[in-house]
Amino acid sequence: MNKMKIAVLGAGGLGKACLRVAKEKKGVKIVAICDSRGFLYSERGIDVKDINRLHASNDPIGEIVKLKDKIGGIFVALPNLPNEFIPSVVRRFIKAGYKGVFSDALKRTRAVKLMKRLDAGLKRNKSVYITGCGATPGLLSAAAVLAAQSFIKVLDVNIWWGVGISNWDEYRATIREDIAHLPGYTVSKAKKMTDSQVERLLDKRDGKLELHEMEHADDILLKDVGVVDSLNKVSVGGIMDTRCAKKPVSTTMTLTGITFDGKKSSHRFILGDETSMAANVIGPALGYMKRAVWLKEHSIYGMFGSTEFMPMVVR
Ligand code: NAD
Numbered sequence: 001m002n003k004m005k006i007a008v009l010g011a012g013g014l015g016k017a018c019l020r021v022a023k024e025k026k027g028v029k030i031v032a033i034c035d036s037r038g039f040l041y042s043e044r045g046i047d048v049k050d051i052n053r054l055h056a057s058n059d060p061i062g063e064i065v066k067l068k069d070k071i072g073g074i075f076v077a078l079p080n081l082p083n084e085f086i087p088s089v090v091r092r093f094i095k096a097g098y099k100g101v102f103s104d105a106l107k108r109t110r111a112v113k114l115m116k117r118l119d120a121g122l123k124r125n126k127s128v129y130i131t132g133c134g135a136t137p138g139l140l141s142a143a144a145v146l147a148a149q150s151f152i153k154v155l156d157v158n159i160w161w162g163v164g165i166s167n168w169d170e171y172r173a174t175i176r177e178d179i180a181h182l183p184g185y186t187v188s189k190a191k192k193m194t195d196s197q198v199e200r201l202l203d204k205r206d207g208k209l210e211l212h213e214m215e216h217a218d219d220i221l222l223k224d225v226g227v228v229d230s231l232n233k234v235s236v237g238g239i240m241d242t243r244c245a246k247k248p249v250s251t252t253m254t255l256t257g258i259t260f261d262g263k264k265s266s267h268r269f270i271l272g273d274e275t276s277m278a279a280n281v282i283g284p285a286l287g288y289m290k291r292a293v294w295l296k297e298h299s300i301y302g303m304f305g306s307t308e309f310m311p312m313v314v315r
Pocket of ligand 1: 077078105
């Protein structure tokens, strides 16, 4: 497999982290990136410090669409507020006839349902898209697929995550999307909040958001591959500390099931506390992108959920 030449849509917390991870890997080179105000293309590869010299544009995504023949993979690190936003961006690439692959770190169940509608267009272009390739869904839901193998029946999957960041400003979309899960909030309400309203909300909670019963696509992605038989057997929640980079709690995925000989037991996958959200999102997103390239090379095209395949490893 040749070095993947990729474009990153979004130059916020995850977009920048992707540049830093790619720098450590020989198998991938980021040749294009954009944010809401500008874009950059460089055949030689883009470094984090280059973020300051994006070319201003009214339609930065449109500029990346124009580069479609120079790009083999796209990592979508855009906010998904509203749920239709990322599907609408992908539709632009499909319409332009882009033939490369995609991965994203989409989170919401409803957003993943919308992504599935893009299957026919991707197939027409001989393109591959793997969705839900972050930490949850992504790394943790992949671990659940593995864990399920020991059991005849899976009773439930419980994901409880801890994330610590030193400033909410580093991951604005992530924080807004988390706020949308609080009781009394919705995706559209969170999108409309001004920065000072977000700050006030965080102030009232000492910078912490504790979230339960999140609408996370781990449920649909695990149901699609038969790990659970109904969406309500998967629960996702966690604690986000926006004022301290140390994780407030360890991140765990616990799958409970019944074995063939009638034993009830649980497998637990625990992320190392030192691993950041960015490390646990970007690694899988690139690993799944490499899998998408592999699928394309094997003439398998269309829209897939991350639980359908193991991620590969980008060296
Ligand atoms: P961010 O707010 O830090 O960055 C978003 C970037 O997108 C910014 O650079 C912004 O300028 C750019 N952008 C916004 N609108 C744009 C447009 N119309 N055209 C071009 N660029 C545009 O976001 P983040 O915290 O890095 O999160 C990115 C996404 O990753 C979010 O949707 C978040 O939910 C998701 N995420 C997933 C996981 C997971 O485990 N699955 C974890 C963390 C974040």
